[in-house]
Amino acid sequence: MSKMAFDYSKWDNIEISDDEADCHPNIDKASWFRMKHRSRVEREDTEAADRKSMEAENRADGERESEILRILAEIKAGGEAAEYEDEEALSGELVEVRTRVKERVDKIDFMEKNKKWNVDNMGTVTHNKTIISGKGSDPSDLVGGMVSGAKGASGKIGPTSERDAVESYSNFVEAHEAVLEDYLATRDIEQCKGKIHEHGGTLLHEHAQSYILLSCLEDEMNGYHDKMVLSARNSQILSHVTELATSLQRHPRDVVLPFFKRIAEEQYRKGFEEAVAGFASRIENRAVEKRKEMDAAKAAEGGGDDDYEVLSKEERAGPGGLDPVDVFEGLPQSMQEAFEAKDMAMLQVALEAMTPDEAKKHMDACEKSGLWVANKAQADAEAAEA
Secondary structure: OOOOOOOOHHHHOEOOOOOOOOOOOOOOHHHHHHHHHHHHHHHHHHHHHHHHHHHHHHHHHHHHHHHHHHHHHHHHOOOOHHHHOOHHHHHHHHHHHHHHHHHHHHHHHHHHHOOOEOOOOOOOOOOOOOOOOOHHHOHHHOHHHOOOOOEOOOOOEOOOOHHHHHHHHHHHHHHHHHHHHHHHOOOOHHHHHHHHHHHHHHHOOHHHHHHHHHHHHHHHHOOOHHHHHHHHHHHHHHHHHHHHHHHHOOOHHHHHHHHHHHHOOHHHHHHHHHHHHHHHHHHHHHHHHHHHHHHHHHHHOOOOHHHOOOOOHHHHOOOOOOOHHHHHHHOOHHHHHHHHHOOHHHHHHHHHOOOHHHHHHHHHHHHHHOOOOHHHHHHHHHHHHO
C-alpha cells in the first residue's frame, strides 16, 4: 500500500468545550463548559508564552553559533583570533549551543504534534470579504435622509425644533404628494409592489406614513369610507414592510419581495387582512372622536364662524391708510415673531440688526397700519418705570 500524502493523525486530538461526556450530573453544565473553556484558554496562553520564549533563545543561540564559527574559521586561517581565543573551549561551547537549540526544537515539535485542536485554532481566516447589497441597503436612500440617526445635508441629526419638523413635513408633501396620492389610489396589490420598488425612497419615508394616516382620517370624516379602506390597506403594506425590515435588521427595500411572497400564502394573508380591518376600525373611531372635538370647540367659541364679522381691506386700514395684514406679511421674520410674542425686547433686537433706513421704513409702515401705536408704547414704558 502506498504511503499517504498527508498525515491526518493530528486531527485525532480534537478538544470540544461543550462535550457532556465528562460532566457529572450534579454539576451545572453551563458552568462546567465555561470552566473548561477558561482552562483551555489559560493552557494555550501558557504554551504560546513558552514557545515564544524558546524561539527567542534559539535566535540568540543561533547568533552565538554564527559568531563561534566565524572565530574558529579565523583561528584556522591564522588570524588575530588565534592569539587570544581558545579553540578547544570554543569547540566545546559550539557543541553545547547546538545541543540546547536541538532540545528546544524537539520540545516545540512535540508541543505542535500533541497540540489539542479546538474551534478557535483549527483554522485561520486567510481572506475576508464583505458584500453590501445595492441601492436599497443604504439608509440615505430614503428621501430626505429621515432615518433614525441619519444626518441630513446640514450635518444635523433630525429636526432641531418643532418649526423645522413642520417645515420638513411640508416640504416633503409638496415635493411628493403626487406619488403618495397615486399609491393610495392603487387597487391591484401587484401594482403596489411595483410602485414601492419604483418609489421606495419616498413611500417608505416616515413623513409618508404620517401623510397616509392623515389622508385616511380625512377621507373617513368626509364620508369617503371606501377610499379610506383602500388607503388603509396600502398603508398597512408599508407598515408591515417596515416592521419586517426591523425584525430582520435589514433596510425596508430589501424585504419588499419577501413580504409580498409571504402574504401570498393563505395563513399570512388572513393575518394581514385582519390587521387592515383593525387599522380601518381605529380610523373610524378616531373620526367620530375628532368630529366630537370639533363640535365641542365650535360650541366653546360661541357658535362658530357665523359670529365673526369679516372686514374688508378698507375697513381694516390703519390711521395711515395701510392694511395691517399686508404690512405684517411684508415685515422681516424677526419682526413678525416679535409682534406675535408681543415682546419689546425681541423687537428692539430685530430693529438693531437692520440699517437705520430699513428700520425706519418698517416702523413707519407699522404706525400707518395700526400695528404699532407710538404714544401707547411710550405710555406703557413710563408706567413700567413708575
